[in-house]
Amino acid sequence: MVAYIIVGIIAYLLGSISFSIIISKKMAGFDIRKKGSGNAGTTNMLRSVGKKAAALTLLGDALKGVVAILVAIIVGVIVKDIDKALLVQIAGIAVVVGHTFPIFFGFKGGKGVATSLGVLLMTNWKIGLICLVFALVLMVLTKMVSMGSVGAAILFPILVLFINTDFTVSEGSGYFIYSIILALLVAFNHRSNIQRILNGTENKISFKK
Secondary structure (H helix, E strand, O other): OOOHHHHHHHHHHOOOOOHHHHHHHHHOOOOHHHHOOEEEEEEHHHHHOOOHHHHHHHHHHHHHHHHHHHHHHHHHHOOOOOOOHHHHHHHHHHHHHHOOOOHHOOOOOOOOHHHHHHHHHHOOOOHHHHHHHHHHHHHHOOOOHHHHHHHHHHHHHHHHOOOOOOOOHHHOOOHHHHHHHHHHHHHHHHHHHHHHHHHOOOOOOOOOO
8 A cells, every 4th residue: 555655646746847837937937827828738838938848848748657657667566466557557647647736836737648648658558659649630630739639538548448458557447447537637637628629719729830
């Protein structure tokens, strides 16, 4: 039980490192949450700061998910008689929650897409790549980043039902429940975007700029 709690706390604290806020203050001299959409994420960084800042944010946020899962895997190797799959799943959920509600930045963070991608690629790279490609295609077709993000989140648990791998952390009913939780987290974080999509007022992004 202690190992699960420790991994959960470490993952949450990793998630709470908001690269968009740190980078925006360093490169542009302002808190990204006070510009554009007010979201501490890659898309708002692209619009408000620039491509370089957005790329660094995307990389940093994805790496948080990667490192959190690595920590869980290492602890699972060190600690005997522990459910390694559950350990990894706790880390995956906790790091996304940390990104969304960062303790270091007043519990106001991003929407968890890049961090979820890092987590997904570490736990089931096949599904991770499919979701990534699906998201990119939707973004290009609709010119809406939120559409790709939400679409990939919905696709994740669906793919879990049909794709098996040799990774123990991505097998069994526990992983399906885990996939639903992550999908709901991302969808919840995009609730305002979903409403704007339904209203036909969602912001679009130009890939030519």
